Amino acid sequence: MMIATALTALGLGQAAQASDPLQVGISGEPYPPFTYKAASGDWTGFEVELAHALCATMQRECEIAPTGWSGIIPSLKAGRIDMIMNSMSITEKRQRVIDFTRPYYFTPGAYVAASERELDIPDGLDGLVMGVQSATTNATYARRELRDSGVDIRLYDQAEQVNNDLLAGRLDVILADEIAMVQFLDREEAEGFEIKATAPQHEAYGEGIGIGLRQEDDALQEDLNAAIAAVIEDGTCASLSEEYLGTDVCVYD
Template identity: 40%
Template sequence: MTFARLLASAAVATALVAGPAVAKDWETVRIGTEGAYPPFNTLTSDGQLEGFDIDIAKALCEKMEVTCEFVTQDWEGIIPALEAGKYDAIIASMSITEERKQRVDFTEKYYNTPPALVVPKGSDITEATADALSGKTIGAQASTTHAEYAEKLFPDADVKLYPTAEEYKLDLENGRLDGAVDDVIVIDEWVKADGTCCEILDTLPMDAAIYGEGIGIAIRQDDDDLREMFNKAIAAIREDGTYKTINDKYFEFDVYGD
């Protein structure tokens, strides 16, 4: 028998002894988030992550009895980095959509809030309609459901896309945009903190074809056990009041939705 055939035989024997692959041992779960989407996830001046997404993630990891490790990632690369194994889950206010389901799996939702249109104070835009926004320049964060929705809802507007929410806010403050579309909570937090620039013109009707089933946790498609661990933990923190405590820290109403 040649040396090569001996190696091949040894490999087969080892595989037979080892048997089928077993589920992963989830003692540590690495969580990807953006860190640029307050009040859901943001970086403090000293580089610490905070926000609703972060507190929810920590509560879920405690219920699952695993150690959490957070990894910040630019939004446009957040799914590719999950697929590449940079982290194990995305907790970053990501909508559960059919398009994303082609690449990743999702847990059940952990919140669901509507989009809104924000405009400068004193704007001549008085209603959030396609006619009113025709010819206007509207900002949104690139690669988000809000960007897709703005392009669909306002087809005759010039929708300008930005890498982060902070960048469209800066252009709106400086008069380079007529409005912007984002989550109502994100906009409300910003306009209250700023106080001078802008105001919410109106919330926008949810389009299920774009926004899907709410905000969920993205998991690689072969990590079914981790998805189910998260689902059980979401149900548990809803049941025992932990979710409400975190919710009430940030918001005046239940963001879980119907």
């Protein structure tokens, strides 16, 4: 009788846990067009809206939980958030501490500099100052492949800090996500800058962008993988990608 009661209590506890809103971790620092605040003050962007679509497909309630990028993996492991959906590349290093869903999008890194600057990459980087956001695949690639190019690599906590220092002339070139750079270059203040080249396929960039999960959350991983497949198959992912990014970056099987 006691065993039956305990099992009943466990089942109720698991059911309650499954009905709790999923805390979707995104960077507290805006990263348009993937995650940013609308005029209403609500978070929106390609990944925010895709997260809501995935949760609707799973019939789960979700809450957007802004978290500092540098502490987003510790927050996941500590249980403060349930998933990371913030342009996080699936890499071997990260897979040592967390799990991922299947990839849902992929874009390369892009070099951006003043239009008037003649830039041969990587040979022409010698003597230049390059900005990269820290704890990103672009930073990993820069450390591994550009250290011998003679470029001065400067790391920043936030992507917008990198952009602002390029505009202010404190940087000669930056390396960042291509789609984010396309959006950045649409700004009036970014007139006179352009994408000079894209980074080649490299192990630092991993397999694409996936949702980060705790290693023990197998059931959530299975549900999310099914939901990703569903929103790609029914065109929801492509529609959101075209709306926010101007192109389809979804990863198809």
